[in-house]
Amino acid sequence: MPVPKSNLYPDFNIVRLSHVEFMVTDLAASKAFYADTLGLQISYEDSETVFLRALEERNHHCIILRKGQKAEANVLGFKVYDEQDLDKAEIYFKEKGLPTEWIERPHQGRTLRTQDLHGIPLEFYARMNQLDPIHQQYKLYKGVRPLRIDHFNCFSTNVDESVAFYNDLGFRVTEYTEDEESKKLWAAWMHRKGGVHDMAFTNGRGPRLHHTAFWVPNPLAIIDLLDLMSTTGYLENIERGPGRHGISNAFFLYIRDPDGHRIEIYCSDYMTVDPDLEPIKWDLKDPQRQTLWGAPAPRSWFEEGTTFANTEISDSQLAAQPIVAP
Numbered sequence: 001m002p003v004p005k006s007n008l009y010p011d012f013n014i015v016r017l018s019h020v021e022f023m024v025t026d027l028a029a030s031k032a033f034y035a036d037t038l039g040l041q042i043s044y045e046d047s048e049t050v051f052l053r054a055l056e057e058r059n060h061h062c063i064i065l066r067k068g069q070k071a072e073a074n075v076l077g078f079k080v081y082d083e084q085d086l087d088k089a090e091i092y093f094k095e096k097g098l099p100t101e102w103i104e105r106p107h108q109g110r111t112l113r114t115q116d117l118h119g120i121p122l123e124f125y126a127r128m129n130q131l132d133p134i135h136q137q138y139k140l141y142k143g144v145r146p147l148r149i150d151h152f153n154c155f156s157t158n159v160d161e162s163v164a165f166y167n168d169l170g171f172r173v174t175e176y177t178e179d180e181e182s183k184k185l186w187a188a189w190m191h192r193k194g195g196v197h198d199m200a201f202t203n204g205r206g207p208r209l210h211h212t213a214f215w216v217p218n219p220l221a222i223i224d225l226l227d228l229m230s231t232t233g234y235l236e237n238i239e240r241g242p243g244r245h246g247i248s249n250a251f252f253l254y255i256r257d258p259d260g261h262r263i264e265i266y267c268s269d270y271m272t273v274d275p276d277l278e279p280i281k282w283d284l285k286d287p288q289r290q291t292l293w294g295a296p297a298p299r300s301w302f303e304e305g306t307t308f309a310n311t312e313i314s315d316s317q318l319a320a321q322p323i324v325a326p
């Protein structure tokens, strides 16, 4: 299926991705990883949860760590433009036959809970508690100096279906790969906020969360993180990189948190706000699509991901591609 034409006037206005909630089996270990090693800032914590934000963010949280028995992702959060958009979102998802529920979420205003077509749990809100700016408090800059959450990447059992669903929500495709034989999409990168992506989908057993990415100021921050992780007991948590992606042109590093949730450290992709921006198509056989330069990705990177709470997973509808060292 070709990439659908962008929907420039969706039924409601999503501003950007906002936050993720992870279930973690050892809250202290996860807090040490995200706050002390990566350098995210704690905005609230109690015996069950830790809420964190990155250094440029005024919103209360971009990641919530919640103590639990099983390491999984509870929800992917998105910000909409205003309260009316939330009401329009409720009507939209109800008309799609998807479950909707208004939930109480600390530090957020009205929050609508629903799911996507494959069962990925989603929540939408318009207003989150606003905190004082800290982006010029340079004494707080440590670890990888994370500035903001950048994107989610998910395994999808049918990327064409995922792209059609999010396209209708107003997400616009910036780059994609296609299976040459079937002409079905293999992977796609889609944005709302004007970068290469807020959401990406890759063919695979799903739905599962492949990674959550944080934007950092420059590649040197990534090198500094590697020095830090390799000398503070986190050597085994470094999974892939550093390198530069062909797709997105970003400088990257993939690491795993203490429960195996994958985090990408990401910087320097490009602006995509033009409504007539043509998506870039990549050949699946082009090894530079994943790694413009850098070491090949390990098998774990292709196969492992975080399951979503209370969400069934199934095999992909496209046969697996042989793992080609990119």
Ligand SMILES: [Fe+2]
Pocket: 151, 153, 211, 213, 264, 266
């Ligand atoms: Fe990514």
